[in-house]
Amino acid sequence: MTSKILSQNKNGTFCGMVSQSVNIITNTATLWKTVGNYTGLAEWVVDVKDTESLSKIKNDIGAARKITFADGSNVIEYAVGWQDRERLSYIATSGLPLSAYHATISVYPKGKACQVNWTSFLLSQDSNKKQFLEFLEFMEGFYAKSLEQLKAKVEKTT
Secondary structure, eight states, rough: EEEEEEEOTTOOOOOEEEEEEEEEEEEEEHHHHHHTTOOOOOGGGGGGEEOOOOOSOOEEETTEEEEEEEEEEEEEEEEEEEEHHHHHEEEESSSSSEEEEEEEEOOOOOOOOEEEEEEEEEEEEOOHHHHHHHHHHHHHHHHHHHHHHHHHHHHHHO
């Protein structure tokens, strides 16, 4: 859908966004069983090997997870917004080449289907404009492939 640099501050830090969407033929309750499973990323997100819960809270604000990718890298994330069957927002606190990362996955009923939007706000860390644009493009492809996997998984079970 889109990725772009929004601005650059006087210190050279770039601010950007990435957004992807997919329509899935299902209802919100069925879709939320997968999207709302905060540690279930290995079921539908590209290259996720495992997701481990780091908190007593599992699927709500305050839930923490450690994501292990196929290449062995790890990312730590915390849920900072949650509305069952509608949206979840999270921040990454380590593991990405960024100063800040905030993302939201939203689910909207759309006739006999649901639209899933995955949007993020990112701040660069020690990168030039070309490197940051390349990272935004990587994330755009990552979101697109992951949402296609989500679509295939959910539509297969409904």
